[in-house]
Amino acid sequence: MKVSVIIPVYNTAGEGKLNFCLDSILHQTCSDLEIIAVDDASTDESPEVLKEYAEKYPDRFHVYTHEKNSRQGTAKNTGRQYAKGEWISFIDSDDWITPDYYEKLLQKAEETGADFVGCDCSIVREHTFTPGNPVTLYTEQHCGVLDEEKHTLHIMECGYMVTKIYKRSVIEENHLRFPEGIFYEDNCAGPLWSVHFTHFEKVSEPMYFYYQHSTSTVNTITESRCRDRMTAMDIMLKSMKENGGLEKYHDAVEFRYTELYFVNTLFSYMLGCKEKHIGFVKELKKGILNNFPNFRQNPYYPRIKDAEQKKMIDLLMKSTMGFYVYYSALWMYRRMR
DSSP, X not given: OOEEEEEEESSOOGGGHHHXXXXXXXXXXXXXXXXXEEEESOSSSHHHHHHHHHHXXXXXXXXXXXXXXXXXXXXXXXXXXXXXXXXXXXOOTTOEEOTTHHHHHHHHHHXXXXXXXXXXXXXXXXXXXXOOEEEOOOOGGGXXXXXXXXXXXXXXXXXXXXXXXXXXXXXXXXXXXXXOSSSOHHHHHHHHHHTTOOEEEEEEEEEEEEEOOTTSGGGOOOHHHHHHHHHHHHHHHHHHHHHTHHHHTHHHHHHHHXXXXXXXXXXXXXXXXXXXXXXXXXXXXXXXXXXXXXXXXXXXXXXXXXXXXXXXXXXXXXXXXXXXXXXXXXXXXXXXX
């Protein structure tokens, strides 16, 4: 078996999303694959859809069911336990892939000896194989045998885990898993997993279609989800400390933590949450300063290119109340214009 495709499923039957995803995998030019769908206690028609596919493709399609919703990380871990393929791939159940997705990724791996391979993606808002907004996830600097410089780059810019295939032997040898019970599990696992692989290559085509809609995680901001991202990065930091990654790649880990735990969470919370609390901002500020008090001196900090955000971060470091009042007033002013 070449590839085990793991699909965490939760309430994606509507509008044919789940069917479109599954059909794109079943109609691959590479047929040496198994599909492992893990239903994470869906409350819509997803279980019925999965049952139909399992009955139609009994040799290739396997379904496992969670009695309690435990988030994508748990579902991915469940799928990984049953995977038999030489390679493992993760696909979100409302996304889809081009017909030659696995053929081209596997060909690249065989030609180069890479133990994980990725591609670019298209962001789309309708079910189509016409490329939408293309996103280049990896550069030539990411590729090749991973020395310290390339590992640093993969920690800071790990792309999307769903746009890669991973050698299963590396996953098993290093007991790699996803954090469970939270959103943003890839924010944690992406950089953590990358330090255990030795050779990355890419196919410079947008072969993965990332479907954005109103219920996508990226479009749904709540304080609870912001806390999940904080938790994901705390798990990442703890694991990096334990495996020596923090010592070896300190600046890269500090930047990644700063970017996701602090910067992205702060501004998505202030912009996207309907109910905001200054106590949450204080907690976020305390968390970054406890772990990386000099984060603004990090050599990669200039990669955060939004000058206005950095100006507001400087204000926050001086006064939490000053930041909160200023940002709230600015948000109201811009909304009224």
